[in-house]
Amino acid sequence: MKAKIVITPKKAVLDPQGKTVQTALEHMGYEGVNDVHVGKYLEIELEGDDAEAWKPKIDEACHKLLSNPVIEDYHFTIE
Amino acid sequence: MRFAVLQFPGSNCDQDCVHVLGNVLGQQADYLWHKEESLGDADAVVVPGGFSYGDYLRTGSIAQFSPVMNAVKQFADDGGLVIGICNGFQILCETGLLPGALVRNRSLQFRCEQVYLKVPTQDSPFTREIEAGSVIRVPIAHGEGCYFADDESLARLQSNDQILFQYVTADGEPTEEANPNGSLLNIAGICNEARNVCGMMPHPERASESILGEDDGLRIFEGMLSHFEGKPVVTEPEQAV
Numbered sequence: 001m002k003a004k005i006v007i008t009p010k011k012a013v014l015d016p017q018g019k020t021v022q023t024a025l026e027h028m029g030y031e032g033v034n035d036v037h038v039g040k041y042l043e044i045e046l047e048g049d050d051a052e053a054w055k056p057k058i059d060e061a062c063h064k065l066l067s068n069p070v071i072e073d074y075h076f077t078i079e
Numbered sequence: 080m081r082f083a084v085l086q087f088p089g090s091n092c093d094q095d096c097v098h099v100l101g102n103v104l105g106q107q108a109d110y111l112w113h114k115e116e117s118l119g120d121a122d123a124v125v126v127p128g129g130f131s132y133g134d135y136l137r138t139g140s141i142a143q144f145s146p147v148m149n150a151v152k153q154f155a156d157d158g159g160l161v162i163g164i165c166n167g168f169q170i171l172c173e174t175g176l177l178p179g180a181l182v183r184n185r186s187l188q189f190r191c192e193q194v195y196l197k198v199p200t201q202d203s204p205f206t207r208e209i210e211a212g213s214v215i216r217v218p219i220a221h222g223e224g225c226y227f228a229d230d231e232s233l234a235r236l237q238s239n240d241q242i243l244f245q246y247v248t249a250d251g252e253p254t255e256e257a258n259p260n261g262s263l264l265n266i267a268g269i270c271n272e273a274r275n276v277c278g279m280m281p282h283p284e285r286a287s288e289s290i291l292g293e294d295d296g297l298r299i300f301e302g303m304l305s306h307f308e309g310k311p312v313v314t315e316p317e318q319a320v
Contacts, residue, residue: 009182013227014261016187065144068137068173070180071227 001046003058005076007067008039042066051078080307083111083121085151085167087142092128092164092284099287100125104300113145123160123303124151126167128220128282138181138223139169148174160204160303161276165221168268168278177271177278178236179228185261189222193293194259196267196281197247200240201314203270204306205277208298211314214251215295217281219259219267224280226262226269236269244268244279 009015017038025033046054058076067074082100086093093110100108108125111118118124132141142148148170155161155176163171171177184190193216201211209215228236236242244267248257253265260280268279283296 012229013182014185014225016183016185016261020187065140066136068140068180070172070178070229071182 001049001051001054001078003042003044003046003054003076003078005042005044005058005062005066005074006039007042007062007072007074008037010071010073013071039072046078054078080106080304081120081122082106082108082125083118083123084108084125084127085113085147086110086127087113087129087131087145087170089131089133090127090129090166092166092282095282095284096125096127096164099284099297100300103287103297104304106304111147113142113147116146116150118147118150118154118159121154121159122307123162124154126151126161126163126170127284128165128167131166131170134166134223137173139166139171139173142166142170143174152176155271155276158273158275160306162205162299162303163276163278164282164284165219165224165280168280169223171276171278176276177269178232179226179269181223181280182225182227183223184221184225184259189220190224190259191218191220192259193218194267194281195247195249195251195257196244197251197253198244199242201312202240203243203274203277204303205268205270205299206243206302207306207312208302212251214247214249215298216293217283217286217296218293219281220285221260221280224262225260226264226266226280228263233263235272236266237264239272241269241272241274242266243270243277244281 286293286296
């Protein structure tokens, strides 16, 4: 079983990496790229098959360590 | 006065801090390994710059869970003096001892240069030896020093006079050009509400000896010392108009 966690910068936080990637994509000729956000993707391999039991633990880990709630949002799935 | 200078795997400004506090300021300065659970008889803590834990995940994020940081939190809660410099500032924000966070420089460049800092208030142990409103010169060296906090936190920092250092021009103007990393309100350093914990991105320990070019940074450590010794704050008399 795996927890798949996606962490993205909050909307209010400057994302210069996203802006730079967006500019690069435009230079390559891709039209209609409205915005790019660069975040993080984590996979955590978990023991057992009780996804519900893992949920609050993963949520806590995201809040305390894996993301910084001041500047980042996160969401995850366990499957 | 006894300073404890923390050492994490990847700290690299610890030796400069110990040198300045010991050989220039003339106080006792000891290294303290991050696995220690006690600060011993330290009177103040320095969280130095560097790349603790390789800056993995986020700058300062892993260091906040080092055993020594529990002792630092307790020490700070009890009113002890703590200063975090560069990576140390990032660690103190991640630990929650200071509000906000430091994110990637707006330019995406690592900036290593001398900057001018305005010191708006003398009302802190860290700025009490610097005349309010004056400009000092101290170097920066960081890739992730862009200060961010939500509007509510920024308003609180302003109304409580918690902004201790702001990036400015040589004339003291907080312009966009003078801001090397995109920090909100040109913030280079702040303190907590109780004013005993300070975090700053610039490196005062690299500007503490005139023979090496600058000694403005030494005023910050001198402030901590005179606060510890209980000396009164000396303010410039207001000039008659």
